[in-house]
Structure formats: structure tokens, C-alpha cells
Amino acid sequence: MLEGIIVKSTGSWYTVRTESGEYSCRIKGKFRLDGVKLTNPVAVGDNVGIEIEDEGERTGTIREILPRRNYILRQSPRKKHYMHLMVANIDQALLIVTIREPELKPGFIDRFLLTTEPHDIPVIIVFNKTDLYSIEDISVLERLEEVYSGIGYKTLRTSTVTGEGIDHLKRLLVDKTTAVNGQSGVGKSSLINAIQPGKELKIGDLSDYTGKGQHTTTFAEMYTLHFEMDNDKDRQGNAWIIDTPGLKTLGFNNLEVQDVAHNFREFFEHSHSCKFRDCTHRNEPGCAVKKAIETGEISMIRYENYLMILDNIEEQNYWERHKDF
The missing domain is CATH 3.40.50.300 (P-loop containing nucleotide triphosphate hydrolases)
Known part of the structure; x- marks a missing residue:
């Protein structure tokens, strides 16, 4: 078993760079990410363990994905119930x-x-x-x-x-x-x-x-x-x-309303002062985020984009967003 890093993805084949050079590898076995279905189980930047199949042809099989320190995930543009792993580490x-x-x-x-x-x-x-x-x-x-x-x-x-x-x-x-x-x-x-x-x-x-x-x-x-x-x-x-390939759209069938609220960093900081712990910063009384918008501490541009993202998420039928996870 050799360890290496994926430096190129072509869908079915992955180029893995090791201390012994580069190998063209396929994947055998099923790999999942936190229970989410992926269109691609590994991505460029992933550290993997490979088994050499043909040294002369420089081919191998990816047998193991080593722990990731981070990754970027997006909704698949082709399979709306799946996620696509863009890059890792x-x-x-x-x-x-x-x-x-x-x-x-x-x-x-x-x-x-x-x-x-x-x-x-x-x-x-x-x-x-x-x-x-x-x-x-x-x-x-x-x-x-x-x-x-x-x-x-x-x-x-x-x-x-x-x-x-x-x-x-x-x-x-x-x-x-x-x-x-x-x-x-x-x-x-x-x-x-x-x-x-x-x-x-x-x-x-x-x-x-x-x-x-x-x-x-x-x-x-x-x-x-x-x-x-x-x-x-x-x-x-x-x-x-x-x-990475150019992005046309970014959907979020993997997120809930609170996920969005928590990942708008300045919203999250102010949310500790909201009257309700599960405040969505829309119509709830005592919302610290909306107060910060009124005082200019939070940008109206960001808030309008936030509302638009929430609308997009809620437009997706709950069952449709979860049936494949």
C-alpha cells in the first residue's frame, strides 16, 4: 500500500502522486461522507492509500481515504439529491x-x-x-x-x-x-x-x-x-x-435554515443576544441581528442575500431534500 495525494480527477480515473511517481487509479469500494451521498467519493487534495495493480502501466486502486482536515462540498448540478466534493485539504x-x-x-x-x-x-x-x-x-x-x-x-x-x-x-x-x-x-x-x-x-x-x-x-x-x-x-x-470547474449555480440541499444562520459569521456573533435561541432573523421579536442591521453593524446586502438563500432552501420540498440521505 502506497500513500499519495490526488492531483487530478477525470471522473472515473484519478491521478495519485506518490514518492514513487504518479499512478492512474480507480476506486473500489463504497466511500461516504457523514452519511451524505456523493457523486464523487474522493477529490483533488485528498490523501489516499493505493494498491499498485500494474507497475509498468502505472495503474492502481484507491483502497483508503485518509482523514481530511477540511473540504468544500456543493450540491451536485446533475443529481439534485447528491452532493459533489470539490476539493479537500x-x-x-x-x-x-x-x-x-x-x-x-x-x-x-x-x-x-x-x-x-x-x-x-x-x-x-x-x-x-x-x-x-x-x-x-x-x-x-x-x-x-x-x-x-x-x-x-x-x-x-x-x-x-x-x-x-x-x-x-x-x-x-x-x-x-x-x-x-x-x-x-x-x-x-x-x-x-x-x-x-x-x-x-x-x-x-x-x-x-x-x-x-x-x-x-x-x-x-x-x-x-x-x-x-x-x-x-x-x-x-x-x-x-x-x-476547479467554473460554477454556474450553488444549491444547498444539505443545509437547513439554522445552518445558514450559523454560517453567516456576523449574524452568528449577534445571534447570542437574540430573544429566541432558534431565531431565524426574519420576523421574530427581540432579534439582535435585525437590530444590528438597523444600526448599520450588519450589511443590508448580506441580509438580503441571506433571505434569498433561505427562500431557496425552503422552496425545496423537505422530503425531496432528505429522501436520499
């Missing part, structure tokens, strides 16, 4: 968004943060393509930066055209394993190429017809980057990037 997540091309979907940032907050995964919110922003876009950007930096998330502006923020991004990535996420078309691959020119990841163009980004990354893959720091050839940096 990361130091941080990079959420790349844009105000323009494509336009930022209302609530998208907060929906993504619901996938990382349960495991205390640090998130860097990157506002990319700033060279395209109008004066009105900059105003929106400044407001969003104020909201998210105010509750403890790092924010960064970047542009592969002007070079804005690229060196800063390198410093944030060095010596860390980072999952790179975002809607299709936001420029994930372009940013990675800018950090280490010549990496030659696929770069997707926006669809002229729909205005929506096309999926260019089909499966998750881990890349090792080597780059110079701040244009100083004597300062070298290494980073491990997990590039």
Missing part, C-alpha cells in the same frame, strides 16, 4: 469574481462562503478584470470591499491587462495549497497564467450569444507553480493551485 480558497464580463450574480459571493465557512477555510475574494470597470462599477466594488473586509475576508483587485494586484496575489499564494473558484468566464486560468507565465492552462472566452462563460476546466487539477516574487529574481515562490 486546502489552506485557503480563492474566489474570483468580476463586476463586468460576466456580471456578478446577486448573492453569489455569499453562496460560495456557505461552502467554506463550516470548515473555517480562509477565503480571498478577488475582483478581477478591473481594467473593464466603469465609474459605476468602481462604486459597486468599493461597497463590496467594505462589506467583506469588514467581516474579516481578504479582498483584492486584479487585472491581467494592467498587472494590478498580481504581485500581491503571489504573496498570498506562496507556500499554500489554494482552491481557485469562480463563475465561468471570470478569468481563473488567465490569472494563474499571469502568476506563472507559460503554464498554458486553458483560457475560456465568453459566449457571444449568452454572455455566459463557457466551461473550459472540465475536472479539478492541482498545479505546482514556481514564480519570482515582486520582480526579484533572488526571491522564489512556490504554490499549489487546485483549478
